[in-house]
Amino acid sequence: MKQTNNRLTTTIIKMKTKEYFLSNAQVRNRTILAVTCLLLFFTACFFTWKWLNGQPKEQGALKPLRKVLDANESIFSTVLFSNSNLVKTYPKESAVQKVRVNGNYGLQSEFDPANWTLTLIKNPGDTLHISIDDIKKLPKTEIIFDFKCIEGWSQVTHWAGVRFSDFVKYYGLNEQAALQFTGLQTPDNEYYVGIDNKSMMHPQTILCYEMNGKPLPLNQGAPLRLIIPVKYGVKHLKRIGTIYFSSNRPPDYWYERGYDYYCGL
Amino acid sequence: MKRVVKKHPLAIRWFHWINFPVIAVMIWSGLLIYWANDVYRLGWGDTTILKFFPDSFNKALNIPYRLAEGMSLHFFFMWLFAFNGFLYVLYLVFSKEWKLIFPNRRSLKEAWQVLLHDLHIKKGLPVQQKYNAAQRIAYTGVIIMGLLMLLTGLAIYKPTQLHFLCALLGGYEWARAEHFIITILFCVFFLVHILQVMLAGWNNFRAMVAGFEVLPDNKTAAVANETNEQPANNNNH
Numbered sequence: 052m053k054q055t056n057n058r059l060t061t062t063i064i065k066m067k068t069k070e071y072f073l074s075n076a077q078v079r080n081r082t083i084l085a086v087t088c089l090l091l092f093f094t095a096c097f098f099t100w101k102w103l104n105g106q107p108k109e110q111g112a113l114k115p116l117r118k119v120l121d122a123n124e125s126i127f128s129t130v131l132f133s134n135s136n137l138v139k140t141y142p143k144e145s146a147v148q149k150v151r152v153n154g155n156y157g158l159q160s161e162f163d164p165a166n167w168t169l170t171l172i173k174n175p176g177d178t179l180h181i182s183i184d185d186i187k188k189l190p191k192t193e194i195i196f197d198f199k200c201i202e203g204w205s206q207v208t209h210w211a212g213v214r215f216s217d218f219v220k221y222y223g224l225n226e227q228a229a230l231q232f233t234g235l236q237t238p239d240n241e242y243y244v245g246i247d248n249k250s251m252m253h254p255q256t257i258l259c260y261e262m263n264g265k266p267l268p269l270n271q272g273a274p275l276r277l278i279i280p281v282k283y284g285v286k287h288l289k290r291i292g293t294i295y296f297s298s299n300r301p302p303d304y305w306y307e308r309g310y311d312y313y314c315g316l
Numbered sequence: 317m318k319r320v321v322k323k324h325p326l327a328i329r330w331f332h333w334i335n336f337p338v339i340a341v342m343i344w345s346g347l348l349i350y351w352a353n354d355v356y357r358l359g360w361g362d363t364t365i366l367k368f369f370p371d372s373f374n375k376a377l378n379i380p381y382r383l384a385e386g387m388s389l390h391f392f393f394m395w396l397f398a399f400n401g402f403l404y405v406l407y408l409v410f411s412k413e414w415k416l417i418f419p420n421r422r423s424l425k426e427a428w429q430v431l432l433h434d435l436h437i438k439k440g441l442p443v444q445q446k447y448n449a450a451q452r453i454a455y456t457g458v459i460i461m462g463l464l465m466l467l468t469g470l471a472i473y474k475p476t477q478l479h480f481l482c483a484l485l486g487g488y489e490w491a492r493a494e495h496f497i498i499t500i501l502f503c504v505f506f507l508v509h510i511l512q513v514m515l516a517g518w519n520n521f522r523a524m525v526a527g528f529e530v531l532p533d534n535k536t537a538a539v540a541n542e543t544n545e546q547p548a549n550n551n552n553h
Contacts, residue, residue, distance in 0.1 A: 136479060316475050
């Protein structure tokens with residue numbers, strides 16, 4: 052009698068509200084089932100984490116994560132990147148006088164700036180040697196921007212040099228710039244980077260020979276370094292020895308050590 | 317026989333429990349990244365009350381020199397965080413659940429009463445639906461924090477391509493600081509949340525696992541209560 056009554060109430064309430072009745076056994080069983088599912092979920096999370104951290108590495112990063120970094124590159128370099136997206140520039144007074152020096156990879160070998168020329172590999176077997184005076188003859192571009200390190204710090208700094216796109220125009224490198232990548236390396240080849248040509252041809256990318264209106268100091272990459280504001284500092288190679296072009300990713304020092312190849316900002 | 321009420325829809329339970337490990341990995345990988353430039357602290361001038369983070373903390377968790385690993389994790393799990401959050405908000409909108417979670421006109425006043433009640437200063441609570449006013453404010457706040465996490469994160473991830481967003485947030489360095497502060501707020505929310513859930517008890521916790529909550533044994537209430545409103549003494553968190 053009581054049972055029937057309850058069932059009747061249940062039907063009425065179900066129609067009008069979200070309240071209903073469960074037997075004690077139903078409450079217990081549903082609780083056990085749900086808690087089991089939650090524990091299974093956490094177990095699955097734990098083993099997925101274990102699995103992920105046990106994966107082989109590709110260029111210093113766990114393989115599945117490397118795949119995602121590369122996928123991120125193809126998304127953000129096509130969906131977001133544009134030559135009209137410019138890095139914010141600042142007035143000269145905002146630039147710091149004490150510019151941070153971070154890393155001297157590729158700068159430790161014996162080096163005489165007076166004997167330096169830029170080695171430009173146009174094609175295999177077609178190499179140009181360009182002096183710093185020839186580079187200084189090209190139109191000069193200045194930029195004062197917030198230089199960003201992959202470590203997380205940033206600093207407003209003042210640089211000057213020749214726009215890479217102007218350099219390409221002057222030396223007739225349109226064909227080479229149409230390839231996907233540019234490679235740069237220090238004279239001793241201890242430090243090297245690879246950069247997509249969309250970023251190299253960005254109007255704020257310069258081959259730089261001046262800092263704060265004075266010739267570049269040696270620890271900042273004299274006589275010629277790269278300033279590429281659309282990338283983290285790791286790509287701003289100091290003391291450029293050789294520039295070359297490629298349709299494949301040129302080797303990249305930090306990429307080999309687990310970092311993103313693109314490093315685009 | 318137990319009188320029960322459906323409390324959390326299955327979708328919301330999934331979003332909730334998926335969010336937990338995803339945010340855990342985001343915070344962990346964030347720690348690995350933050351270490352490389354760990355400049356934030358509580359203090360003034362040369363006085364530091366608390367450094368973020370003390371060396372002992374970094375050492376104990378084996379955080380130093382793992383920047384690359386942190387970035388590769390962060391830039392994968394960011395997608396899971398964003399998709400889960402996006403689907404959750406879509407669900408809130410289309411299921412009308414947002415009506416139960418977003419604060420309304422009375423929420424601010426009522427939240428104060430809830431606070432006084434929880435601190436044992438005053439007895440009695442205003443009538444509530446699924447969530448009390450303090451919960452509405454806290455849970456809506458945490459959704460907004462999630463959105464801000466995504467926006468400040470994007471601003472420091474692509475400050476040039478998203479320069480408008482970056483400028484809107486006060487520039488690159490501010491966006492990074494905001495990203496950090498909201499992470500700390502997430503951790504504070506987590507601690508308070510865990511404490512409240514423990515105080516609210518098993519029945520309330522089970523609702524986030526199994527979906528239903530057992531109502532107090534009150535037969536007259538079962539018939540009389542034909543609206544969604546629940547008795548005032550049903551203090552859930």
